[in-house]
Amino acid sequence: xxxxxxxxxxxxxxxxxxxxxxxxxxxxxxxxxxxxxxxxxxxxxxxxxxxxxxxxxxxxxxxxxxxxxxxxxxxxxxxxxxxxxxxxxxxxxxxxxxxxxxxxxxxxxxxxxxxxxxxxxxxxxxxxxxxxxxxxxxxxxxxxxxxxxxxxxxxxxxxxxxxxxxxxxxxxxxxx
Amino acid sequence: xxxxxxxxxxxxxxxxxxxxxxxxxxxxxxxxxxxxxxxxxxxxxxxxxxxxxxxxxxxxxxxxxxxxxxxxxxxxxxxxxxxxxxxxxxxxxxxxxxxxxxxxxxxxxxxxxxxxxxxxxxxxxxxxxxxxxxxxxxxxxxxxxxxxxxxxxxxxxxxxxxxxxxxxxxxxxxxxxxxxxxxxxxxxxxxxxxxxxxxxxxxxxxxxxxxxxxxxxxxxxxxxxxxxxxxxxxxxxxxxxxxxxxxxxxxxxxxxxxxxxxxxxxxxxxxxxxxxxxxxxxxxxxxxxxxxxxxxxxxxxxxxxxxxxxxxxxxxxxxxxxxxxxxxxxxxxxxxxxxxxxxxxxxxxxxx
Amino acid sequence: xxxxxxxxxxxxxxxxxxxxxxxxxxxxxxxxxxxxxxxxxxxxxxxxxxxxxxxxxxxxxxxxxxxxxxxxxxxxxxxxxxxxxxxxxxxxxxxxxxxxxxxxxxxxxxxxxxxxxxxxxxxxxxxxxxxxxxxxxxxxxxxxxxxxxxxxxxxxxxxxxxxxxxxxxxxxxxxxxxxxxxxxxxxxxxxxxxxxxxxxxxxxxxxxxxxxxxxxxxxxxxxxxxxxxxxxxxxxxxxxxxxxxxxxxxx
Numbered sequence: 037x038x039x040x041x042x043x044x045x046x047x048x049x050x051x052x053x054x055x056x057x058x059x060x061x062x063x064x065x066x067x068x069x070x071x072x073x074x075x076x077x078x079x080x081x082x083x084x085x086x087x088x089x090x091x092x093x094x095x096x097x098x099x100x101x102x103x104x105x106x107x108x109x110x111x112x113x114x115x116x117x118x119x120x121x122x123x124x125x126x127x128x129x130x131x132x133x134x135x136x137x138x139x140x141x142x143x144x145x146x147x148x149x150x151x152x153x154x155x156x157x158x159x160x161x162x163x164x165x166x167x168x169x170x171x172x173x174x175x176x177x178x179x180x181x182x183x184x185x186x187x188x189x190x191x192x193x194x195x196x197x198x199x200x201x202x203x204x205x206x207x208x209x210x211x212x
Numbered sequence: 213x214x215x216x217x218x219x220x221x222x223x224x225x226x227x228x229x230x231x232x233x234x235x236x237x238x239x240x241x242x243x244x245x246x247x248x249x250x251x252x253x254x255x256x257x258x259x260x261x262x263x264x265x266x267x268x269x270x271x272x273x274x275x276x277x278x279x280x281x282x283x284x285x286x287x288x289x290x291x292x293x294x295x296x297x298x299x300x301x302x303x304x305x306x307x308x309x310x311x312x313x314x315x316x317x318x319x320x321x322x323x324x325x326x327x328x329x330x331x332x333x334x335x336x337x338x339x340x341x342x343x344x345x346x347x348x349x350x351x352x353x354x355x356x357x358x359x360x361x362x363x364x365x366x367x368x369x370x371x372x373x374x375x376x377x378x379x380x381x382x383x384x385x386x387x388x389x390x391x392x393x394x395x396x397x398x399x400x401x402x403x404x405x406x407x408x409x410x411x412x413x414x415x416x417x418x419x420x421x422x423x424x425x426x427x428x429x430x431x432x433x434x435x436x437x438x439x440x441x442x443x444x445x446x447x448x449x450x451x452x453x454x455x456x457x458x459x460x461x462x463x464x465x466x467x468x469x470x471x472x473x474x475x476x477x478x479x480x481x482x483x484x485x486x487x488x489x490x491x492x493x494x495x496x497x498x499x500x501x502x503x504x505x506x507x508x509x510x511x512x513x514x515x516x517x518x519x520x521x522x523x524x525x526x527x528x529x530x531x532x533x534x535x536x537x538x539x540x541x542x543x544x545x546x547x548x549x550x551x552x553x554x555x556x557x558x559x560x561x562x563x564x
Numbered sequence: 565x566x567x568x569x570x571x572x573x574x575x576x577x578x579x580x581x582x583x584x585x586x587x588x589x590x591x592x593x594x595x596x597x598x599x600x601x602x603x604x605x606x607x608x609x610x611x612x613x614x615x616x617x618x619x620x621x622x623x624x625x626x627x628x629x630x631x632x633x634x635x636x637x638x639x640x641x642x643x644x645x646x647x648x649x650x651x652x653x654x655x656x657x658x659x660x661x662x663x664x665x666x667x668x669x670x671x672x673x674x675x676x677x678x679x680x681x682x683x684x685x686x687x688x689x690x691x692x693x694x695x696x697x698x699x700x701x702x703x704x705x706x707x708x709x710x711x712x713x714x715x716x717x718x719x720x721x722x723x724x725x726x727x728x729x730x731x732x733x734x735x736x737x738x739x740x741x742x743x744x745x746x747x748x749x750x751x752x753x754x755x756x757x758x759x760x761x762x763x764x765x766x767x768x769x770x771x772x773x774x775x776x777x778x779x780x781x782x783x784x785x786x787x788x789x790x791x792x793x794x795x796x797x798x799x800x801x802x803x804x805x806x807x808x809x810x811x812x813x814x815x
Contacts, residue, residue, distance in 0.1 A: 056217075056388070063217050063390055071217070071388040075243055075326070096475030098387045099547050189217075235646050261645045266671035270638035273631065273668075277642025280629045281609070285642065303632050408627035408643075410650045413606035419621045421630040 037092065039177060040100040043164075044085035044117055045109025045130075050164035053190075054107065055086035057168060057202075060186035061178040062090045070098035083112055090177065105175060107167050108134060109150075126174060128167045146170055148212055154205065162205035169209020180210070215390040220355045220380065221246035223391045224288075224314065227359040229254055231366045232398040233312070234283045235261035237274040241290045242326045243382035244316035248288065268293040272300030272313070279309045280420040282407030284366055288314035290382070291332050292323060294340075301375055302341025306422030308406075308437070310369035312362065313347075314378045316385040319545040327545025328382035328468060333522035336379045337496045344434050346441055348376035348448070349495040351466040355389035361493070363396055368448065370401040372440055379495060381518065383468040383547065441497075450493040451502035455481065459488030461561055462510035464503070464527055464537075465517065466492050469548065473516050476553035485561045495523070500530040512536040514560055516553055519543050572596035574605040574625040581619060585778040585785025588616060588684065590742045592623055594752045595653070595682060598759055599626065608651040609643050611636040613665075615657035616690040624655075634665025637672035640679045651762055653680040659689045662698040662722045669724070676733025676767035680758040683724060685739075686775040687796065694780030698722045701799050706780075721799070725772050729805035735767035737805040741774040743792045747802070757809075766808055774800055 041058060045051045052073050062069030072087040087100035101120065106127045108114040114134045121127055123142040132151035148170050154162035172178055178186075184203055191199045218226070225247045228236070236255055238248035248264065255262035261278075265271035271287045278285040289297060294315045304311050317332050319325035336349045348368050350361040358380060365376040408418045424430035452470075455477060456462060465473040470491040480487035490506040492499045507513055512535055515524040521539045528537050540556040542548045571577060575596035582588045599605050608626040612618055614633035621628030631639040636654035644652045661669050661683050672679065688706055689695040695708040699721045703712040725737040736758055740751040751773055758769035774796050776788035783791060804810065 059217055059388055063215055066215075069217075069390065072383065073386055075382070075386050095389070095471070096478075097472040097547065097550060098383065098389075101549060235642070237642065263641070263645060265638065265641075266667050269635065270641075270668055270671065273635035273638035274642035274645070276631070276635075277611070277629065277639035277644075278646040279642070280639070281643055281647050283646040285646075299632055300635070307630070408609055408629050409647055410607045410609060411605075411627055417625055418627045419630070420628070421621060423618060423630055 038095070039090045039105065040103050041088040041090070041105040041107070042085060042100045042103035042117060042120075043088070043107040043109075044083060044113035045164075047084040049084075049109045050161060051084045051109060052086050054164040054168050055088045056190055057165075057183070057186050058088045058090070060190045061182050064182050064185045064189065065178065067091060068094050070095040072098040083110070083116075085113065105171060107171060109163065109167070110134065111136065126171075128171050130163055130167060132163075146174060148209065150209070153208055153212070157204070157208060159201055159205045159208075162201060165202050165205035166209035166212070169206035170212060171209075172206070173210040213392040213394065215392050217388050218355060218391050219246055219386060219388050220358045221316065221385040222250045223355050224358040224362050224378065224380070225250040225254065227362045227393065227396070228286050228312065228366070229258045229260065230393060230396045231363040232284050233260065233286045233366065235263070235278045235285045237263050237265050237271040237285070237287050239265050239268045239271050239289065239293060241293045243318060243385050244288050244290045244314065246385070247314065247316070268296035269299065272297040275311050276300055276304055276307070276309060279304065279311045280307070280407070281409040282403035284310075284370070286312040286314070288316065290316045290318045291320050291329070294332065294335065298341040301347065302343050302345065303422050304375045305341065305345035305347070306343060307420050308373040309375070309420065310373055311375045312365045312369055312378065313375060314380065317379065317381040319543065325545040326382065328518060328547060329543065329545055330381060330467060330469060330518040331520075331522070331543060332379065333495065333517070333519060336377055337498070337526070340377070345437065346374075346496050348372070348374065348444070349379050350376065351379050351493055351495050352384060353467050353470045353491065355384065355387065355391045357493070358384060359391055359393060363398065367399040370399060372444060374440075379467065381468050445497040448494060449497050449499035449502060451499035451506070452489075452491040452493060453502065453506045454489040454491065456488035456490065456506040457509070458486055459510050460486040461488070461557060462507045462513045463487060463489045463553070463557070464513055464515040464523070465489065466495060466523065469516055469518050472548055472550055473553055475550040476557060479550060479554045480557045480561070485557060487557055487561075498526045498530060503527065503530045507531060507535060510535065512538060512560060514538045514540060514556060516548060517541045518547065572600045574599045576623050576625050578622060580623055582616065583779040585776065585788060586616075587742045587773075587775040590748060591682065591684060591751070591773050591775065592620065594748070594755055595655070596624065597752060598756045601756070602759055602763075604651050604759070607649070608653070609647070611640045611643070611652070611654040613654065613656040613660035615660045617655050617657060617684065618691065620655055634660050634663070635668055636660065637665065637668040637677070637679075637681065641672060641675070641677050644677060644679050648678070651680075651759060653682060653759075655682045656684070657690065658683070658685045658687065658697045658699040662724050669728070670731070673728045673731045673734045673768045673770070676735070678762055678765050678767060680762055681768070681770040682755065683770055683772040684775045685724070685772050685800065686777040688777050688780050690777050690780055694777075701795060723800060725770065725805040728768075728770055733767050734770070734806050735761045735808045736769035736771070738770075738807070739772040739774065739800060739802050739805065741792065741797060741802055743774070743789050761809070774802070
């Protein structure tokens with residue numbers, strides 16, 4: 037089975053990094069996986085998104101057009117991708133920045149005030165990891181241990197504080 | 213073997229260094245920039261040379277200079293930059309110099325776009341510069357193949373004393389996949405019979421040159437090279453054949469497109485259509501034998517490319533137009549979807 | 565009998581293809597004398613341009629590479645960066661160096677690439693039959709300026725040494741001439757200094773040699789020398805435009 041995940045938001049919100057953590061989770065669990073960023077001028081201040089595929093089989097196209105899981109970190113991304121999610125899919129929404137509600141009945145929408153939670157916990161820029169924590173909890177895609185290992189692999193050991201903060205933010209997401 | 217998570221561009225750079233590439237000359241262009249950036253970090257530590265040139269033209273000529281002295285040299289770019297390099301590539305070919313050139317293709321013509329494309333197939337396989345010559349052209353379809361093929365490209369370039377190209381695209385360059393670096397035992401070729409690295413008063417002077425003012429001399433140099441090309445056509449073709457033994461319809465695709473096509477072939481099989489896939493890993497030489505084997509049972513072929521149809525010419529030639537060859541392509545940076553391709557398979561499959 | 569004059573060892577004993585009265589031969593000889601005196605033939609790699617000296621690889625005894633038009637400085641960069649202990653020189657004409665290869669020329673100097681450029685300025689494209697060069701003097705008649713170079717139409721010449729002297733990476737920018745014996749001696753001294761600079765890793769050295777092209781100027785060799793003296797030297801003043809080894813570093 038292949039799980040296709042799309043993460044979207046503003047450049048600078050850590051969309052690509054969150055995708056990278058998912059990719060590393062796949063690597064840690066010995067899965068097949070791919071990570072594909074949007075690239076080009078839209079990365080600078082515009083919208084950024086990235087496609088992550090996790091599978092037991094080799095990945096065909098790494099481009100996710102109809103995700104099983106969507107993380108939406110801003111309004112334009114939500115508007116753009118909400119209808120592309122597969123029926124039965126899951127959407128994780130930063131409800132601090134996105135006011136809309138998902139009107140589709142065939143998908144599961146989770147509203148997490150992740151930006152606000154990040155600020156309250158002194159985790160500036162941690163909204164992406166909070167959403168990721170929620171995703172892990174609701175999908176059971178990876179174990180908590182795997183995620184921890186993934187963060188440690190993705191962040192260089194010289195940035196120990198960053199590892200700690202990311203793991204903390206994921207923990208907050210998992211509790212919400 | 214340890215699996216690493218790397219972008220195609222970075223994995224390719226790392227593999228080149230491990231394959232004994234001693235210098236890299238580049239110029240920034242999307243979507244291959246990570247390759248240069250990686251080289252700038254790693255090359256110096258690896259005891260090699262990284263230099264950002266003032267232009268693509270200079271970069272390829274720096275490669276020409278380094279290669280003339282017998283050193284493994286590489287440059288990389290994306291489509292518009294490759295056009296600029298074509299002058300130097302022709303000189304490399306005419307001077308019988310090995311070199312590795314990476315094209316992480318984007319949409320064209322002109323400045324085109326920056327999204328993945330395969331519109332440089334003709335350029336790579338038919339006309340990468342003026343004159344009678346070919347390049348070895350490798351077409352990876354995964355980050356792992358970016359690694360494996362760059363090693364092969366260096367070895368083959370040295371073996372046959374000719375430039376080799378990795379024809380990748382923005383998708384392969386930008387994506388991350390698990391990749392492992394096998395123990396690389398790069399071939400060592402003795403270049404002392406031709407390299408211009410200072411004769412040390414121990415031998416006659418060496419001349420690296422592509423100028424022959426007498427027509428018969430130039431003709432001889434070209435026909436010698438073409439005799440070598442025949443050997444290469446005989447020995448160096450490579451292709452992946454997927455579910456071809458009993459296929460009714462054979463899909464043909466290379467590079468990133470082949471990944472999408474494979475998904476479509478699997479879906480077609482699930483609905484009872486006997487589809488198979490032929491994926492050339494070498495575009496020049498084109499795997500003629502392999503294609504004929506792959507399409508033995510097929511009633512028709514469907515070529516899929518991220519272009520308006522370029523490889524299709526080689527497919528028709530390879531099978532001598534003995535079967536219908538259909539085409540489906542997206543261009544300008546649009547990546548075809550498995551669903552679109554399945555639709556085409558069904559359309560044609562119905563007519564078989 | 566004492567030998568008072570002989571061919572430099574690194575100059576190959578063959579007849580050249582240059583026209584009678586052309587000064588390429590003198591400059592080839594001077595470069596080879598310097599190579600011999602420094603004992604570096606075996607450690608030197610020369611880069612030929614496209615232009616009249618395209619086949620100089622048949623005359624210089626060191627290893628030689630023939631570059632695409634204008635790209636000799638880039639080729640030289642590739643050679644030097646991978647062989648930093650070898651001597652590398654390019655030998656280029658005005659069209660090659662100052663028109664099609666301007667970017668390569670400027671940037672090899674900007675990088676302070678540790679090589680020598682021998683630049684032959686004869687104000688014309690010789691090999692293709694006498695077209696306007698980037699150094700063609702206003703009023704000069706060429707095949708493509710049949711009424712004389714008109715700056716309104718064709719712009720102004722490039723003074724290469726003056727331009728490169730502004731760049732930090734340039735160690736030596738000197739314009740010399742081969743019209744008289746004293747000037748020829750001066751030229752040799754400049755070439756020697758350029759190669760010494762390379763030995764000491766001082767950066768880019770360019771020696772611009774004002775030369776003649778009797779064939780395409782439509783003159784006898786002696787008339788050509790006279791034109792060099794009367795028209796070229798006033799427009800392209802001889803001298804050292806930059807020398808990092810001089811008192812104060814600069815002229």
